[in-house]
Amino acid sequence: MINRPGMLSNRTPFPPAGLPDLSSAGLDATVAAASVERAGGSPTLFAGALAAGLTAHPAAHDDREGLLGLVAIAAWRSGALALRDDALARLRGATDAGRRRGAAATLGIAVHVLDEFLRRQSDDRFWWPERxxxxxxxxxxxxxxxxxxxxxxxxxxxxxxxxxxxxxxxxxxxxxxxxxxxxxxxxxxxxxxxxxxxxxxxxxxxxxxxxxxxxxxxxxxxxxxxx
Structure with a gap:
């Protein structure tokens, strides 16, 4: 258990990171982070999750749909609950190896458990590998x-x-x-x-x-x- 309000899934945080350049997706990273915060997410966690995904899949900078997918997944991972359905749909659509690596890293899980995560999330919204x-x-x-x-x-x-x-x-x-x-x-x-x-x-x-x-x-x- 934890003795302050918070998520057990955030006990192991992402490394600190600045907001990446999202211009190839037609987005302003600062505006995106502000939108995440308005949706109940953490801008700091959003930046860390997105940076982790782009480190694992740097080619996403040249793949607009792939980059938009990482942004949506990072927004959900940072606490923007309204992005849950969109993020899950994008995760299921990440079928090539690079997008899968980026998606898993954005969630902070190993790529070999990504399929299990998606399967479990279909009927257990509280599952993650460390539960x-x-x-x-x-x-x-x-x-x-x-x-x-x-x-x-x-x-x-x-x-x-x-x-x-x-x-x-x-x-x-x-x-x-x-x-x-x-x-x-x-x-x-x-x-x-x-x-x-x-x-x-x-x-x-x-x-x-x-x-x-x-x-x-x-x-x-x-x-x-x-x-």
Whole structure:
């Protein structure tokens, strides 16, 4: 587990890197990084992931579609959850050896597990090769507002919602929604409490559940080994 909000998949960060030149794809890297940040991602992680992909596949600079693919994959890898479907589609379309090397490096995984990653992601949005090493823990959310977290008190309740990767938390009388996957966690306040129409589910039928520590302002998403 981790003791601050964050993703277990980011425990091993990419090396620091500046934003690469994306002009061959018709993009401004600074604008792209700002867009990633608005979508909930980390510009620093975006730069590191993209640099890793281009190091593994430098020919992408001369391959507009390949470069656009790496940008989308890096945006998702850096936490921009809205890019998930586009990034997965681009990963599945990366069939030649160079694009596969670049895609895997952008995700921070070995190229020989790329096919398994894609297969597992089709029904397990929280899988990545190192999850078992973390005893199934995927992320921590919330945290004490006094040290940069979101919540003034420990969470009182957490429930599953019908949407994939969605949870709701009751904290100090207010409800919050978490949308997440292996790379991303976006926590937002809810104006109204969730209702049965939201598909409430308390049980981890698919192995995905919530873990609370006594007195802790954090909640953890964990996937049982059977998932």
């Amino acid at each position: 078992d090493d973390n005893r199934g823990y995927v992320l921590a959310t919330g945290g004490f507002s006094g040290v940069g977290g979101a919540w003034i008190r420990p969470p009182e309740r957490g429930i599953r919602l019908a949407a994939d990767g969605a949870f709701a938390f009751l904290v100090a009388g207010d409800w919050w929604r978490l949308d997440c996957d292996v790379w991303s966690a976006q926590l937002t306040p809810l104006r109204d409490p969730p209702t049965p129409a939201d598909g409430l589910a308390d049980g981890p039928a698919d192995g995905v559940g919530l873990v609370f520590g006594e007195g802790s302002h954090l909640a953890w998403v964990r996937v049982q080994d059977s998932a």
